[in-house]
Structures are given as C-alpha cells and as structure tokens.
Amino acid sequence: MSHRIYFDHASSTQIHPEVLDAYVEVLKTYFANSASLYDEGRKVTELLSKSRASIAKLLGVQTNEIIYTSGASESNSSAIKGVCLANKEKKHIITTCVEHSSVMAVCEQMHRIFDYDITYLPVNYNGVVELEEVKKALREDTAIVSIMAVNNEVGAINPIEEIGEYIKKNSHAYFHVDMTQSIGKIDINLKNIDLASFSAHKIHGLKGSGILIKKAHVPYEPLIAGGEQEMGLRGGTTNAPTHMMLAKTLRLALENRQSNNDACRILQEYTVNKLLEIPGIEINHPKNNIPQLVNFSYEKIPSEVMQNALNAKGFMVSARSTCESATLNTSYVLKAMGYSDLRSSSCIRMSFSKENTKEEIDAFIAAIKETIEHYG
Ligand code: PMP
16 A cells, blocks of 8 residues: 555644654653652753643633643543542533543443433534533532533534533533544633643644643542642653643644634535535535534445445545444444434544645545445
8 A cells, every 4th residue: 555545633643743853852851750859850840831831821721720631531531520529519410422432431430430410411413512401401419511612523513602601600510621623623712611621642743642721710639649740630750741742732733723724624625525426425514513524424335344445445534433433333423413323334534634635535535436336
C-alpha cells in the first residue's frame, strides 16, 4: 500500500510540526521531576506554570482552574466522580444517551456501585439535546449535569451556553461539558460552565495530555489522590514535557480555527454531494454540524465490512467512536437519533483536517463504488 489516506481526525490527529519540534527540544532538556527542589526541577515547574497560564488566558479562566490530565477520558471521569465524591448527599446525575463511553461508563459505575440515579436525556432527530429536556430532568438532588458540546459520531452541536445559563439560574447542580470534539472548531463561552474536558491529541497535539477545567468554586475530590501535583487535585508525577506543549497546541488550534473550518466545510460539501450521487447512500449527520465530519450509511453493507474494504484500498475511516469499535456493531448515537438498526449498523464516519484534498475524496468515492459493486 503506497499512499494511505487519513479521514479519521475525530479519532486522532497528526502532530503539528511546530509542536513536534518544540517537544523534541523540551524532552532533551527538561527531564527533571517538576516536584524536585533543585534548580532543574524548579525550571520545569516554572515552564509548566507558564503553559498553564497561557492556556487559562486562551480559555478565559483562572490559572488555578486548569488541571493537566492524561486526556479527555481521565478528565471526564475526574469531573463526574470528583464532583459526586465531594457532594455525597446528592445522588442524581444527568447526562445524555449519546455521550462518549468515558462518560457513559462512569455514569453506569456510579449507578451500579454507589446507587446513583442517572437520567439519560434523549436527543432529537438532529442529534441535539434540547433545553426543555434538561429543564424537565433537573432535581434538587442533581449533583452534576454532563453534556458533550459536539458529538463525536455525527458532529451535532448542543446549545451548551443556553443550557449552562439555565442550570446556573435555576439549580445548584454543577455543569460539566465534554469539549473534546468542539475545541478548535467552535467557540464556547465558559462563563456558566463549572467543569470542562478536552484532549491534546484531537487538535494536533500529543497523546497522554489533556485538560480538566475545574472552576475554583466547585467542591471536588481528586480521582488520583496523593502528591501535591496540580494544586493537590491530581496526584502523580506530572508528564511535564508533554503538558508543556499544550499551550502551543491550543494556541495553534484556536488561531487556525476559522481557516480549518472553512477548508473542511468545502471538503464536507464536496463529499456529501459526491456520496449522494451513489444510489442507496444516506447521510446521517445533521445539517447543522461541525464542518469536519461526514457520517453516512449504505445499508446493504455492514460498517465493519465497508471499513475493512476501505482499509484494504488505503483509506482510514471509522464506523463509530474509535473507543467503541471493538465492542458494538450498532451505533447507539444513530439509534438515539431515530435511525433504524440497519442504518445504525452500516454507518461510516469520515473526519477531515484541512490537509485533506478533493483528489483524496474522489479516490474515496471511487473506492466506495467498487466496494458496493463487490459486496452490495
Ligand atoms: N470525549 C469525546 C467526545 C471523544 O471523542 C473522545 C475521544 N474519542 C474522548 C472523550 C476521549 O478522549 P481521550 O482519547 O483523550 O481519552
């Protein structure tokens, strides 16, 4: 296979060359433990603090509200469990039925082990959570509401600011937002959000590096206790060189947001038009989604078969969330949007960066046609 084509940027992304160059330098120079008291350790702490301050400024929060984590899964787990542990008298969690497994599985644990009552909000046929549903679900004993900003399978955009404003005005529940798929794509005002999660490797940064934003007023127990790292909120030797790259990664993602979005919107429209020329192909993503993502089904070919055939032809795509790929053969997100079993088990997710080209899409469309001829 000479030329492989990558259409799976919602799963992970190539490291930005500027991030990679800086990382190599930092790895060589700043290996000391940031908790050490000698000059080299202090220098690492100083650089980490600088990075933390830049991230806080870029996001419009305070520096002590930024906690470095290993990625969005850890941030999601920490947010939900950390708030619940610190607010033990409240036994109700609200989330949605289309969250990433790192939120779903935590809610399931909280129910199974600690008897929490979980409300899974429905989505409409556009994959969007409606404010009315949040209003109906909020209770006196709701500890936390956890809602993703952008869905990772279909790119649906939730009305996060509107929901945040309502929660703040009408309840004492804390509001957590999984921003993993929205960061660097859409702008969200964090004013009414208490906690938020994202990951560097989705925005051309490094794996093993993420952020949990936890506002100063939120009572919280660390998921990983021990050690005074991260202001006592996340124990363990800090992955300093990796986290030092986060400020640059985030700055580049935010600076390039508009140009990325514009380039991806052109690719998205081009792809949808080409796909719709093929009889039997149906588009699953809603019209108002992020420009990076296309989700479609060809019902006669199950996702795995299509995915493998495309892989053999040199194309990297997903069916559902990569974290679900091995366990489920039907998309619970598409099911929640009201699609049939057949359509939900034959979906393919393409996700772009601005490096993708129309030529790559033409080649992809030809590969889909060949696959349909062969299997369909
Ligand atoms: N939330 C969402 C919406 C995601 O798409 C992902 C990655 N698939 C995660 C959380 C988990 O991110 P990480 O790989 O950094 O743990």
